[in-house]
Amino acid sequence: MAERMTGAEMVIQALADxxxxxxxxxxxxxxxxxxDALFQQDAVQHILVRHEQGATHMAEGYARSTGKPGxxxxxxxxxxxxxxxxxxxxxxxxxxxxxxxxxxxxxxxxTDGFQECDTVGITRSCTKYNYLVKRVEDLPRIMHExxxxxxxxxxxxVVVDIPKDIQFAxxxxxxxxxxTLRHQSYRPQVDGDAAAIEAAxxxxxxxxxxxxxxxxxxxxAGPQASEHLRELAELTGFPVTSTLMxxxxxxxxxxQWMGMLGxxxxxxxxxxxxxxxxxxxIGARFxxxxxxxxxxxxxxSRKIHxxxxxxxxxxxxxxxVPVIGDCERVLAEMVRVWRSKTNQPRTEAIAPWxxxxxxxxxxxxxxYKNSETVIKPQYAIxxxxxxxxxxxxxxxxxxxxxxxxxxxxxxxxxxxxNHWMTSGGLGTMGYGLPAAVGVQVAHPEALVIDxxxxxxxxxxxxxxxxxxxxxxxxxxxxLNNERMGMVRQWQDLLHGSRYAHSYSESLPDFVKLAEAYxxxxxxxxxxxxxxxxxxxxxxxxxxxxxxxxxxKDENCLPMIPSGKPHNEIIxxxxxxxGDIIDEKGRALV
Amino acid sequence: MNAHLQPTGSAYFITxxxxxxxxxxxxxxxxxxxxxxxxxxxxxxxxxxxxxSLTVSETEHGRRLSRIxxxxxxxxxxLVQIKLQLERLVPVHKVHDLTSEGxxxxxxxxxxxxxxxxxxxxxTLRLADAFRAQIVDATVESFVFExxxxxxxxxxxxxxxxxxxxxxxxxxxxxxxSRGPQGM
Numbered sequence: 001m002a003e004r005m006t007g008a009e010m011v012i013q014a015l016a017d018x019x020x021x022x023x024x025x026x027x028x029x030x031x032x033x034x035x036d037a038l039f040q041q042d043a044v045q046h047i048l049v050r051h052e053q054g055a056t057h058m059a060e061g062y063a064r065s066t067g068k069p070g071x072x073x074x075x076x077x078x079x080x081x082x083x084x085x086x087x088x089x090x091x092x093x094x095x096x097x098x099x100x101x102x103x104x105x106x107x108x109x110x111t112d113g114f115q116e117c118d119t120v121g122i123t124r125s126c127t128k129y130n131y132l133v134k135r136v137e138d139l140p141r142i143m144h145e146x147x148x149x150x151x152x153x154x155x156x157x158v159v160v161d162i163p164k165d166i167q168f169a170x171x172x173x174x175x176x177x178x179x180t181l182r183h184q185s186y187r188p189q190v191d192g193d194a195a196a197i198e199a200a201x202x203x204x205x206x207x208x209x210x211x212x213x214x215x216x217x218x219x220x221a222g223p224q225a226s227e228h229l230r231e232l233a234e235l236t237g238f239p240v241t242s243t244l245m246x247x248x249x250x251x252x253x254x255x256q257w258m259g260m261l262g263x264x265x266x267x268x269x270x271x272x273x274x275x276x277x278x279x280x281x282i283g284a285r286f287x288x289x290x291x292x293x294x295x296x297x298x299x300x301s302r303k304i305h306x307x308x309x310x311x312x313x314x315x316x317x318x319x320x321v322p323v324i325g326d327c328e329r330v331l332a333e334m335v336r337v338w339r340s341k342t343n344q345p346r347t348e349a350i351a352p353w354x355x356x357x358x359x360x361x362x363x364x365x366x367x368y369k370n371s372e373t374v375i376k377p378q379y380a381i382x383x384x385x386x387x388x389x390x391x392x393x394x395x396x397x398x399x400x401x402x403x404x405x406x407x408x409x410x411x412x413x414x415x416x417x418n419h420w421m422t423s424g425g426l427g428t429m430g431y432g433l434p435a436a437v438g439v440q441v442a443h444p445e446a447l448v449i450d451x452x453x454x455x456x457x458x459x460x461x462x463x464x465x466x467x468x469x470x471x472x473x474x475x476x477x478x479l480n481n482e483r484m485g486m487v488r489q490w491q492d493l494l495h496g497s498r499y500a501h502s503y504s505e506s507l508p509d510f511v512k513l514a515e516a517y518x519x520x521x522x523x524x525x526x527x528x529x530x531x532x533x534x535x536x537x538x539x540x541x542x543x544x545x546x547x548x549x550x551x552k553d554e555n556c557l558p559m560i561p562s563g564k565p566h567n568e569i570i571x572x573x574x575x576x577x578g579d580i581i582d583e584k585g586r587a588l589v
Numbered sequence: 590m591n592a593h594l595q596p597t598g599s600a601y602f603i604t605x606x607x608x609x610x611x612x613x614x615x616x617x618x619x620x621x622x623x624x625x626x627x628x629x630x631x632x633x634x635x636x637x638x639x640x641x642s643l644t645v646s647e648t649e650h651g652r653r654l655s656r657i658x659x660x661x662x663x664x665x666x667x668l669v670q671i672k673l674q675l676e677r678l679v680p681v682h683k684v685h686d687l688t689s690e691g692x693x694x695x696x697x698x699x700x701x702x703x704x705x706x707x708x709x710x711x712x713t714l715r716l717a718d719a720f721r722a723q724i725v726d727a728t729v730e731s732f733v734f735e736x737x738x739x740x741x742x743x744x745x746x747x748x749x750x751x752x753x754x755x756x757x758x759x760x761x762x763x764x765x766x767s768r769g770p771q772g773m
Contacts, residue, residue: 121627125632125635129679183620183679185679
């Protein structure tokens with residue numbers, strides 16, 4: 001049954017019909033009719049942000065921690081342009097998001113009107129799809145189609161740009177049948193080809209040095225996908241490594257877990273990737289931070305690649321068995337086919353491989369030299385991890401971008417999917433604080449911590465005000481080294497230690513800053529006092545800015561320098577390389 | 590300037606291209622909706638693909654479908670990516686690589702203006718006849734020819750007209766279709 005209402009009311013009705021409970025937004029002239037409609041209902045709760053970029057990252061955190069799409073509402077012009085970073089971030093990391101942008105009235109479009117910008121033009125390349133609504137009759141269909149496109153296939157952000165006169169216009173609202181949606185061309189393939197899956201399992205059955213290389217696709221495919229991955233790993237007995245985006249899909253506490261791979265991944269994960277004979281890529285995309293030098297990437301392996309996006313296949317690395325489909329369905333099918341062929345794991349056949357892996361593990365590539373006088377960033381994260389495990393609460397971690405992000409990935413351990421939120425593809429500094437706010441909105445009872453750097457966190461610091469307003473007790477754990485640490489590290493290693501603009505000469509007093517916002521501030525610089533300070537942070541029922549003063553010039557290791565193959569990894573000084581060095585004269589830097 | 594300070598590495602690894610560049614004609618069936626051309630062209634510019642020619646027009650009015658014929662130059666690996674990236678766009682129904690799928694017909698139309706008098710005029714007409722170019726406009730000192738054919742034929746005609754008083758040329762870009770009974 002069609003119901004008569006304004007375009008603005010249709011927007012809210014469509015959100016309610018989609019089951020949207022929270023949206024993140026900021027009002028403005030062109031968006032006022034939608035805000036008016038929002039004011040007169042209770043179904044959808046609006047979180048007022050301090051900057052539209054914050055709204056987009058909150059929506060990302062919300063989406064990644066719930067599996068539901070994140071929804072953003074912003075005004076025209078600057079509202080839309082401020083959202084661009086978050087849209088691009090969501091596109092790169094395949095996060096489902098619907099972003100409603102208001103637009104000047106259709107009669108003003110193209111006249112350089114006040115707060116006009118070409119939103120669909122600007123966002124065309126940073127969205128999965130976008131719409132400019134020109135007739136109110138199209139609005140119900142477009143709203144629902146936007147959710148369909150954002151959440152299905154490879155998820156991503158969708159922009160719906162709605163001119164102000166369309167928001168005022170009266171029309172008939174209806175909930176369209178998915179089959180009648182306009183884009184018959186949009187039909188993502190979710191079921192993997194049976195023959196391809198069979199070929200993949202056959203390859204796995206013959207493997208002697210196999211490895212699962214899993215990614216964000218497993219998380220995006222829903223919690224069931226992680227269950228199937230665990231089952232498949234158990235059935236096969238193969239080691240598992242994951243990209244930054246995939247952490248949590250496989251439990252870090254499982255003995256088959258190898259740690260993260262890639263530029264700052266563990267020695268064992270990277271060496272196993274280099275030396276494996278069968279690589280099973282599930283929902284990862286051979287990103288350049290993973291492959292390093294493509295022509296030296298895992299030179300002797302047969303590669304299986306499961307991905308829902310056909311364009312990911314053979315984009316960077318040539319694979320032998322591509323399987324296009326949803327990770328959840330393909331993994332379930334792999335489990336079934338494996339079971340139909342054998343009821344034995346390949347324990348014996350791959351025993352020498354595990355022996356080799358254990359040798360690599362003994363190197364202890366994540367080791368570091370602790371100090372009694374200064375807090376090492378790795379130590380801070382280890383202590384934070386230990387403290388959070390005793391809380392009896394669900395723990396969600398977000399990060400900014402840089403060294404602290406890599407240390408968090410290395411030293412904080414995840415046993416469940418959807419509990420780790422980080423900006424992987426775009427590498428957006430300023431992601432973590434608003435993402436934490438978004439996670440906390442979705443999980444009010446949980447412990448949500450943004451592991452941050454003092455440089456990144458200042459990019460979206462104002463969202464602390466949002467946290468205070470909505471009583472969201474997010475904890476901002478700042479590893480403060482007064483450096484843009486990752487930039488400094490690259491300058492140290494590759495640019496002759498010429499530290500151009502990579503240090504913070506003027507930092508705010510984070511304790512006072514927290515207090516100014518109405519939150520709590522804590523500073524700690526003594527390793528002996530760290531545990532007590534962390535406890536104080538966790539006990540406080542409100543937002544906390546925790547300024548941990550850490551070692552200034554610590555490098556994040558291990559590290560595969562760019563342009564180097566996986567086996568030319570730089571290890572920390574503490575690494576136990578005695579056993580390794582004689583092996584085939586493998587050169588370690 | 591400060592060459593001695595060149596970094597010893599980079600944050601990115603740059604691979605040298607080893608494959609040969611080929612020219613392929615792609616036929617792309619899309620929903621005829623606002624912004625579709627910008628979407629396709631934007632994809633090419635964003636991902637660094639080269640377009641040699643692009644033709645677009647609505648071909649099925651009832652279903653509001655347009656056919657885009659695009660000539661690209663790329664390595665075989667990139668060609669596969671172009672096809673997959675195009676198929677990833679929401680309003681794209683199908684992409685066919687006509688060049689690699691076997692025999693196809695390729696045609697282009699050009700309108701060519703030539704001005705001149707005396708012997709040149711007679712020679713112009715004689716050549717136009719040889720190329721089966723139609724005269725679509727004539728004055729005492731000029732002709733406009735319509736010529737259809739493969740792009741190479743049009744190129745040759747333009748070359749011949751150049752010394753005879755060629756004024757200007759407009760070309761449609763390539764339209765292409767596969768041979769045989771099968772449709773797209």
